[in-house]
Amino acid sequence: MTQTINIMPLSNEGFTENTRFQVYTDRQFDKIEPLQKLSEEQRFEMRVVASVLPFRVNQYVIDELINWDDVPNDPIFQLTFPQRGMLEPSDYDLMAQALRDELPRAEITQLAREIQGRLNPHPAGQQEMNVPMLDGEALDGMQHKYRETVLFFPSQGQVCHSYCTFCFRWAQFVGNKELRFASNEADSLHRYLAQDSSITDLLITGGDPMVMKTRHVVSYLEPLLKPELEHLQTVRIGTKALTFWPQRFVTDDDAQELLDLFKKLVDAGKHVAIMAHFNHWREMETPIVREAIRRIRATGAVIRAQAPLVQHINDDPDVWVRMWRTQVRLGIIPYYMFVERDTGAKRYFEVPLVRAFEIYRQAIQQVSGLARTARGPSMSAGPGKVEIQSIIELNGEKVFVLRFIQGRNPDWVQQTFFAKYDEKATWYDDLVPAFGEEKFFFTDEYEAMCNTEGHLAGE
Template sequence: MKFISYNNNSFKKTEYYTRLPEKEREVFDILSSVFHFKVNTYVLEHLINWDAIPNDPIYKLIFPRKEMLPITDYKALQLLYQSGLEEKTLMPFIQKVKKKMYPEVKHCETSIPKVDGVRVRGMYSNFGTIVSLFPDPMAKTCHSYCSYCFRWIMFNNKEAQQNSSYKDPQEPVAFLKEHPEISDVLFTGADPLVLKAKTLREYIDPILEIDSVKVIRISSKSLAWWPFRFTTDQDADELLALFKYIQSRGKHLNLCAHFTHPVELENEAVKQAIQRIRATGTVIRCQGPLVEGINDTPEDWSTLWNKQITLGMVPYYMFIEADHNSESCFRIPLAKALQIFQEAQKKTTGLARTVRGPVFMNDLHRTLLDGVVTINNERFFVLKSLQAPPNTFGEGTIKLIPYSDTTKNAGNLIELFSESPSAIDQLV
């Protein structure tokens, strides 16, 4: 299958745009001026059920919806578009709306790698034993864009890309050699696997020379959005050879595959791609977010995990939104998220108990929503810090926050998991 991608302008020239209901075309025209949009032929032809628009889950996953904006901003944009003004006249207001939607990205000073007191660009030491690497080509794009992705501000933003990525493949080496406690390196982006295999190897090769690095991780949604990357792309065989080469150097290779909905695993193309990857010895661990209106039932997740197990993959994380995104329409109430996770596990093979969840994915502490307890006739959510930034406190500790059926936000997880006494300490 030939890879053809469409942005907000070129998509309007396709037959699929004309198949959208009139109201959906208006929503697309308005919101694609604020949020970046990208879709490819495989997603359009094989993943979206066009007879189920606008309720199809993959359609919701790709196409922006009006709930992503505050209602006042959406209505204002709607009136401006209906007035017939040219887009260049609308642009100042569009930019103002877009800026309001920028995600709030927290940083911990100890998580920013430095060599001789100078920050190393394109590196982030999320936790004590792992660093995330952002080589410049990997930070630029994906095969398609997820509507809920908080990294959308990076796309088509050269300044942001330059400030948060690196070009020289040797850039991370000095820091990694100074920190032998770091065993895992995660290549992420946007999506590393949009790159040619030759370019990908240029950035991975220097890391393979570092004895203390035992694990290479590659985070990608390519299996869901473009499985032909591993089967019929011109350098698909070269990419799989690279996977074997990494392991021949004594490293464990983990592909962190991003799946959101079971339909992403139903096509024969993705099944073939998974088989080819597994044949190299690469372990595929699966993660994805719990998203309102897209995969917010226990059946969605039990089906997803069972399919992953059947195809030889490892369910890894169910993520929930912390507080980066202003688009709160994606968030699930914490109580509902916990109920979905627990009910889904009951319907899933025991082999899927490898999955951790629900886990907050967008704060510095990797935090597990572990359950609900009642103390002195009061109910609390139980939060456990699974991992914390380097040289900080809190990892492995448990905190309580007041229970509510409607709350969608656990608050500032960095402050919560500080050295101060926990809610448990104060109550017992």
């Protein structure tokens, strides 16, 4: 049994409202009261998009985070509710006609699968290249792309309290088991970690692992304290719960047990990092999220904040300035500004790389050094995490200056390379080498990796 920690206030007085989790999916659009203010056509457009891309929202988000007087422009509304522009016009028209014709559910599902297949459901070689092996068998529900870090997808955490409309893991939530990562094999996880002393970090991800009951979290994380896993230094938990359900850390029945677990890990010498996803400063304004942040930090766990740069939500340097300043004030460490990945509703959310760099540069100039821990704009591409460092003119040519923050081959890390300036480029794959070069310095090696099934950098 873990020892109860003394986090004041011990009572939840003042945080008793909105403690019952009430969720809505596309089948309950008509039960979301504020949506009735929208036109019938707007609600139909939502149903069309939600027939292809996942939709899930809860009452806390509806009541506390969305300014319904500013819909559809409100950033949290854009973050959680489907918009027509998320689908290609031709795909939208196909699904809209299918719904108008009231086709059988099976035919609508089949059409949705066809459209989903055109949305690059698993970018950057996730299913082909990142799967670890143990005793000659592939470990489902795990990814090992970088030498030091293993990603684990617990089967009980393959959902979220609400879904982000831009989520690059949207394929986890559309009911197609072939597109999902999930594992409930705690023993295989621990054995895999134990056999490789170069693994220092475990990232529990999903979905959102904070939808799990604490007893499940304990079953995965407490065994990390065994002597054979002493080399595992950091436990990361990727979660959006601080935005979508901060009650998880305050008023849920097993919230205290979860906090006790964090403290037990910290006291045993592990670094516990809550990898929080905040897309807008508004997400950190409610009293209960402030209390959740305070309670997590009191355990010794560290909260780091990351988010993609996306149109309609935060494509404004002033939003990032206020967000980073708020995070520093609350004791959260700004970590990453990502570029929206090339999957799902990217067409609606993508920002040209030129604009992304300018937003980052203008925002970082306005904050103190404590907020300049935020790295970016960063693209989590096939070869690794590629950062846009600058846009300059060199040898008479305007170029992107790029750098590996992380790479499939650790030797690539911190190496700089150059790509031709392209004001329309929105992703790594749009870029070509500068100065007349035929390929980037790592291209041949990366292509060889792609042709080696199950390759892991460092093997």
